[in-house]
Amino acid sequence: MAREHQATLHDVARTAGVSQATASRVLNGSIRNVRQENVDRVLAAAAELNYAPHLSAQAIARGSTNTVALVVSGVDDPYFASIAGGVTQAAEAAGLIVTMAVADRSPERELQIVRTLRGMRPRAIILTGSRIDGTDTRHALVEELDAYREAGGSVVLISQHDLPFRTVSIDNYGGARQLARALVGLGYRRFAMVRAGAGLRTSRDRCKGFVEGLSEFGIDIDERFVVEAEFSRRGGCAAARELVQRGLDGTELVFAVNDVMAIGVMTAFRDAGLVPGQDVAVAGFDDIGPAVDVDPALTSVTVPLRQVGVRAMQLALSDDDASRIVPVSTNVVLRGSTPGR
Amino acid sequence: MAREHQATLHDVARTAGVSQATASRVLNGSIRNVRQENVDRVLAAAAELNYAPHLSAQAIARGSTNTVALVVSGVDDPYFASIAGGVTQAAEAAGLIVTMAVADRSPERELQIVRTLRGMRPRAIILTGSRIDGTDTRHALVEELDAYREAGGSVVLISQHDLPFRTVSIDNYGGARQLARALVGLGYRRFAMVRAGAGLRTSRDRCKGFVEGLSEFGIDIDERFVVEAEFSRRGGCAAARELVQRGLDGTELVFAVNDVMAIGVMTAFRDAGLVPGQDVAVAGFDDIGPAVDVDPALTSVTVPLRQVGVRAMQLALSDDDASRIVPVSTNVVLRGSTPGR
DNA sequence: CGAGGCCGGGAAAACGCATTCCGCTGCGGG
DNA sequence: CCCGCAGCGGAATGCGTTTTCCCGGCCTCG
Incomplete structure (x- = not known):
């Protein structure tokens, strides 16, 4: 039993008393028929040897x-x-x-x-x-x-x-734009934004959508309230701290380009003594699972990931x-x- | 350029004007030396053809x-x-x-x-x-x-x-046991437990540790307050609903065998009008990232995943x-x- | 000046499998 | 009775590598 090598097709064929070709044909359902007796013998041999076809070899033989x-x-x-x-x-x-x-x-x-x-x-x-x-x-x-x-x-x-x-x-752009509209609809006017580095297309698109959504209503975001951070929970925390340090200054809502950042923002706010949703609203993007587990539940844009x-x-x-x-x-x-x- | 096939080692060797063996030797840093001139030519050819060795072929040739x-x-x-x-x-x-x-x-x-x-x-x-x-x-x-x-x-x-x-x-057992001790130390006496199916070893161990930790203090959990659910956020929600339906009945703390369930429990409680941590305490296990993002932050057992x-x-x-x-x-x-x- | 060793290169075998091709058997029809 | 054909088994080939083995040339040492 202690053979150092896995069973090969050759082994199977040999213990079944047939040729490799036959063994191959039965084991991978080739188009050609094989006599029932041989089918059984091969199957039995394969089971006995616990044969598993070498995927690399198959790949190379089949070419894909x-x-x-x-x-x-x-x-x-x-x-x-x-x-x-x-x-x-x-x-x-x-x-x-x-x-x-x-x-x-x-x-x-x-x-x-x-x-x-x-x-x-x-x-x-x-x-x-x-x-x-x-x-x-x-x-x-x-x-x-x-x-x-x-x-x-x-x-x-x-x-x-x-x-x-x-x-x-x-549809990052569209979603963010819709979000902006909806938030304005709720009565928000003064926004901050937390985004990721410029190399990240997703972040760029969402920012663009959000900004343009706001501009429909003549609102724009002061440069001072746009902060760039790592695309992660930690990044969100850092960004929020940065914001409170700069002075929120009447900011009503901060939009983070994704939920993990938004959640980071929320907890950082809470750590700073601010109550998310009450002192300052927060919105994210993605609607990941945990979005509904934070308190208050996070406003977001659902994307069916x-x-x-x-x-x-x-x-x-x-x-x-x-x-x-x-x-x-x-x-x-x-x-x-x-x-x- | 539109050859349907990726460049093979053979191609590289040919355009470099050497044998396959030589090409192979330079490309995979074999023990044997190759004249510098040939090294350069092979490298150049490989770069030109954008050669990437066929991993399956390598696997089969090397045997691993x-x-x-x-x-x-x-x-x-x-x-x-x-x-x-x-x-x-x-x-x-x-x-x-x-x-x-x-x-x-x-x-x-x-x-x-x-x-x-x-x-x-x-x-x-x-x-x-x-x-x-x-x-x-x-x-x-x-x-x-x-x-x-x-x-x-x-x-x-x-x-x-x-x-x-x-x-x-x-150390699921030990962690749960420690947790139990700590919670009793905080003054908790009446517990409920949310666990997963019996097939899941991790869940079993944690339950065992928790129960035995409590029993050190002569506390045990009534069967009525042990509910089994899916090992997921959803499962946690369902379990919590089940619990409130059965009647919490003075339960002070519910321990869920992992954080995702615990978080589910928290939001389900909140949905039911209970304030987690205040009306009923919640503890989990794993200390996954989101544990600190929920409010109140989740008591848990850190495992360095x-x-x-x-x-x-x-x-x-x-x-x-x-x-x-x-x-x-x-x-x-x-x-x-x-x-x- | 010759023998042996070393170094680098190439031909070829091997890896495990799929598949093509060939040949055998057995059957039915002419 | 013979021929053809269908059906099935086996030998051989090929896939892209690595690696072994052999060979030729050069250097070195005697």
């Missing part, structure tokens, strides 16, 4: 893998976790195995990852949360992805619709080029963190 | 992959997300690629996944959050893992120390069998959700 690569910028973030959940769900439904890599918010790392991943010859590479805009690795990344696609792979981006690849496009993941996977697998961009719409949801005034 | 498999029971859960983060971090540090599969809380699915994963010949399989206890798939799973290990793979479990594999063992992931990976890679079990200690942290009485 059943692997999908997913690149996220951080797993801890519920945003990516949800998307990853959707992707794996759809992948497993399609019989694919997903390998995940974490870029950790670094464009260089992302490039390196894609390079490695390409060697794996995955059926698709799904990229989410990349922040390549304006970096000098951007060109290299695009080139790499292009080469990959040229070779028959399929590339799917999430919310990077200005790159020449298929993308699932979350899991759906996004599923769509991305489907988009990756579809071969018609007609729908290069799959739009995903978003929905404002008002909660206790932004009471009417 | 640089892949690690991670099985979690759900990505959306921050518990697993954090562990996954640690695992990928450590894996990438070791130059390994991690492929993740989601068992979705089903033992059968888990078994099937392990079976598939084995075909990938990963260096290690890391299993977390499995709930095989008492199921009939348990034996099959163990057998499968055994066969895998027999063949040279390494298996690491997280908090399943009664199975004959290496495991990172979180990311560390757990890192350790698991290291344990998987180490080849000395001395330390089959790596203990990870936990730490009670009291917060606003359990004010002193």
